[in-house]
Amino acid sequence: MMMYPKISIQNLNLSIRKQPILKDINLDIPPNKITVILGPSGCGKTTLLKCLNRLIDLEENIDINGKIILDGEDILNTRKDLPGIRKKMGLLSQRPYPLPMSIFDNIAYGMRINGLRNKGVIHQKVEHYLKQLSLWDEVKDRLREPASRLSLGQQQRLCLARGLAVEPEIILADEPTSALDPISSMSIEKKFVQLKENYTIILVTHILRQAKRLADYVAFIYLGEVIEFGTADEFFNNPRQDITKEYIRGIFN
Amino acid sequence: MRKKLLRIEEIFFKLLMILSLAIVVLVLSIIVYTIFKKGLPSLSWEMISQTPKGGYYFGKGGGILNAIVGSVYLAFGATLLAIIIGIPVSLLLNIHLKKFKRLVDSIRGFFDLLCGIPSIVYGAFGFTIMIFLGIKASLLAGIITIALLILPIMINAMDAVLKNVPTGLLQASMSLGANKSQTAFIVYLRQCSSAIITAIIISFGRAIGDTAAVLFTTGYTDNIPSSLLQPSATLPLSIFFQLSSPIPEVQNRAYASAAILTIIILIISLISRVLSGKYNKHKIS
Numbered sequence: 001m002m003m004y005p006k007i008s009i010q011n012l013n014l015s016i017r018k019q020p021i022l023k024d025i026n027l028d029i030p031p032n033k034i035t036v037i038l039g040p041s042g043c044g045k046t047t048l049l050k051c052l053n054r055l056i057d058l059e060e061n062i063d064i065n066g067k068i069i070l071d072g073e074d075i076l077n078t079r080k081d082l083p084g085i086r087k088k089m090g091l092l093s094q095r096p097y098p099l100p101m102s103i104f105d106n107i108a109y110g111m112r113i114n115g116l117r118n119k120g121v122i123h124q125k126v127e128h129y130l131k132q133l134s135l136w137d138e139v140k141d142r143l144r145e146p147a148s149r150l151s152l153g154q155q156q157r158l159c160l161a162r163g164l165a166v167e168p169e170i171i172l173a174d175e176p177t178s179a180l181d182p183i184s185s186m187s188i189e190k191k192f193v194q195l196k197e198n199y200t201i202i203l204v205t206h207i208l209r210q211a212k213r214l215a216d217y218v219a220f221i222y223l224g225e226v227i228e229f230g231t232a233d234e235f236f237n238n239p240r241q242d243i244t245k246e247y248i249r250g251i252f253n
Numbered sequence: 254m255r256k257k258l259l260r261i262e263e264i265f266f267k268l269l270m271i272l273s274l275a276i277v278v279l280v281l282s283i284i285v286y287t288i289f290k291k292g293l294p295s296l297s298w299e300m301i302s303q304t305p306k307g308g309y310y311f312g313k314g315g316g317i318l319n320a321i322v323g324s325v326y327l328a329f330g331a332t333l334l335a336i337i338i339g340i341p342v343s344l345l346l347n348i349h350l351k352k353f354k355r356l357v358d359s360i361r362g363f364f365d366l367l368c369g370i371p372s373i374v375y376g377a378f379g380f381t382i383m384i385f386l387g388i389k390a391s392l393l394a395g396i397i398t399i400a401l402l403i404l405p406i407m408i409n410a411m412d413a414v415l416k417n418v419p420t421g422l423l424q425a426s427m428s429l430g431a432n433k434s435q436t437a438f439i440v441y442l443r444q445c446s447s448a449i450i451t452a453i454i455i456s457f458g459r460a461i462g463d464t465a466a467v468l469f470t471t472g473y474t475d476n477i478p479s480s481l482l483q484p485s486a487t488l489p490l491s492i493f494f495q496l497s498s499p500i501p502e503v504q505n506r507a508y509a510s511a512a513i514l515t516i517i518i519l520i521i522s523l524i525s526r527v528l529s530g531k532y533n534k535h536k537i538s
Contacts, residue, residue: 055424060352087430097421100444100535109439110429146535159425166429 006031006170006200007052012066012076014047016059021047023224025066029217034192034201036211036232038247039221045204048221049172052202053089054082087114089170090163090199095179096155098147099162103139106147106158110166129161133191153184160191171195173203177210189214208248212236220244288515292508300509305475310494312502317510322477323485325517326392328461331399335407335456338400340449343411344437348423361412367405373465375402380469393481395471402466403456410452414445422537444536447529454525458518464489488514 005028012025021044029035037045050056052068054075068076075085087110099106107126116122126143130136135157139150147158156176163171173192177185192201192214205211211218215232220241228235228244239245299316306315350357379398388394418441426436442449464487472484473494488510495507 053428055427058352058420058423058427060354083427083430083432086428089428091424091428093421093424095421097419097425098537099422099425099440100537102535109426110431113429113431113435148535148537162429172428 004031005029006070007202008067008069009048009051010067010069012048012051012064012068014044014051014056014062014064014066016047017061018063021224022051025226027219027226027229029200029202031200032196032198033216034196034203034214035217035219036215037202037204037219037221038208038211038215039206040247041206043221044224045206045221046174049091049174049202049204051076052170053086053091053172055086055091057082087166088168089172090160090166090168092156092160092163092171092173092176094175096152096159098150098155098158101147102144103147103150103158104143106162107165110162114166125165129165130158132164133157133161134187135161151184153180153187156180156184156188157191160188164195168199170200170202173201175205175207176203177205177207185210208250220247222247285515288508288511291505292510292512295502295505295509296512300506301513304477309475310498310503312500317486317488317491317506317513319475319477320486320488320491320510321513321517323392323471324461324488324514326478327395327399327467327471327485327487328457330392330396331403331460332453332457334396334400335404335460336453339404339407339411339456340442343408343415344441346412347415347418348433348437348441351423361409364405364408364412368409371465372402372463373468375399376466376469379466383470388482390470390472390484391482392471392478392485395467395485395487396481398466398470399460399463402463403459406459407452407456410455411445411449414448414452415441418444419537443532446532447536450525450529450532454522457521461514461517462489464493488517 007027007029009025009027009029012022013020014022025048027035037048039045047056050059051064052075056062056064064076066076067074070085070088078085099109101109104126107129108122111122111125127136130139135154138154142149147155150158156179160171160176171192177188180188189210192203195201196216203211203214212232215235217230218232218235219229220227220235222243228239228241230240235244236248239248297316299314301316301321302318303314303316304319305317306313309315346357346360375398379394379401382397383390383394386394422440422444423436426440427433431439467487467490471487471490473486473490474484475486476483478485492507492510492514495503495510498504498507
């Protein structure tokens with residue numbers, strides 16, 4: 001179908017308290033593309049993301065089976081080096097969660113956790129990532145101020161910069177613009193388009209127009225099942241399933 | 254008609270609340286007023302700078318420096334010991350064991366129970382520990398006993414705030430490659446630093462004010478302890494001994510001692526306010 005996948009999800013089943021949430025998910029996520037996971041609220045999109053970076057381990061009463069292959073290794077059925085697996089995937093959540101520390105320390109935290117001690121290098125990298133997210137000019141005079149004083153839009157860009165600072169290969173974005181105003185949302189979307197050159201991006205959203213603007217590939221999930229998966233062009237212009245057609249035309253409940 | 258009833262109801266409950274507030278403030282004011290009115294005339298530099306001379310408890314010279322120093326040593330020691338145990342326990346409950354909800358809830362219930370046990374029981378338990386360890390009534394025995402007494406109080410107070418840290422913060426930190434312990438000691442402690450300081454101060458207040466638990470375990474002496482294995486005087490016991498004297502002058506000194514205890518707690522809580530204000534600014538709401 002396409003190039004060698006960055007992540008391959010194979011026969012993934014997941015249930016919470018014996019209640020099936022994800023049913024036999026099979027997806028091949030291509031590298032350096034934006035793959036949008038589209039679907040109505042409560043269909044299991046967020047749960048799927050949590051499986052990828054193993055944050056699902058924090059939940060109770062989970063039954064899970066299947067495989068998630070990243071760079072040839074199954075990352076779902078392993079117990080070793082979970083921090084290393086998580087570090088490969090930057091996470092952007094529904095509302096920004098800056099860490100309870102200064103703007104500077106928010107970016108430096110991940111580097112320090114991962115063993116970087118050289119102050120000069122840290123400083124250089126903080127500046128680099130803030131510039132990459134066009135935040136530098138806005139915050140360069142207040143790096144020591146609490147991150148909580150930034151606007152929500154700035155906080156979300158800070159969270160993205162913080163994620164990039166630990167040098168991931170993949171960006172997992174879980175409805176990252178849902179708490180933001182339209183202008184902040186657009187600036188995050190623009191960043192995604194720039195970032196896909198170097199990162200594989202998986203974007204969960206329920207906003208159809210956002211999916212149309214950004215997607216290279218689309219997976220449509222409904223009630224825990226992948227209904228349709230293909231290139232954005234195929235998906236929006238020539239959907240195969242009736243249910244997908246209804247969702248795209250907006251007559252879907 | 255209904256509107257009018259609602260207004261009367263509103264006024265009634267507002268008055269009730271104001272009345273309750275007034276009662277609380279009034280009672281506490283009377284306590285503080287009595288302590289200072291009876292105590293201040295007897296309060297002198299001699300009292301806070303000297304240990305009791307012979308015959309102090311019959312109205313002769315000297316002071317209660319032994320009890321002041323003893324109480325401060327004891328409360329600091331016990332609080333420190335409780336922090337060393339209490340912070341890891343409350344972090345463990347809220348991060349590492351977070352997903353074992355049943356287990357955590359039963360441990361919480363257990364700590365609630367421990368909070369309700371009277372301090373004399375802790376004193377008796379401390380006494381058995383002393384015998385087990387083969388030590389006499391001493392500062393060390395008192396510190397251990399008081400630490401056990403304040404531990405559940407401290408853990409409960411910390412747990413109440415750690416419980417409310419948004420899961421998003423845990424996920425954010427872990428997705429950057431941090432493990433649970435790093436997240437606990439860096440992110441959670443910072444997020445809750447001001448509330449944790451408050452929890453520590455509440456515990457310190459309990460530690461310095463408790464009488465029953467130190468009765469058997471710390472003993473009483475007119476000297477300032479110079480090692481952990483020596484017995485030590487404490488302010489609450491010193492108040493008790495002076496107040497039980499038939500001599501009015503000595504009784505007044507008991508109030509002066511109570512005033513000193515109150516002032517110590519006031520100073521500690523002022524310091525904690527300043528500290529918690531300072532650390533609160535990074536909190537993510």
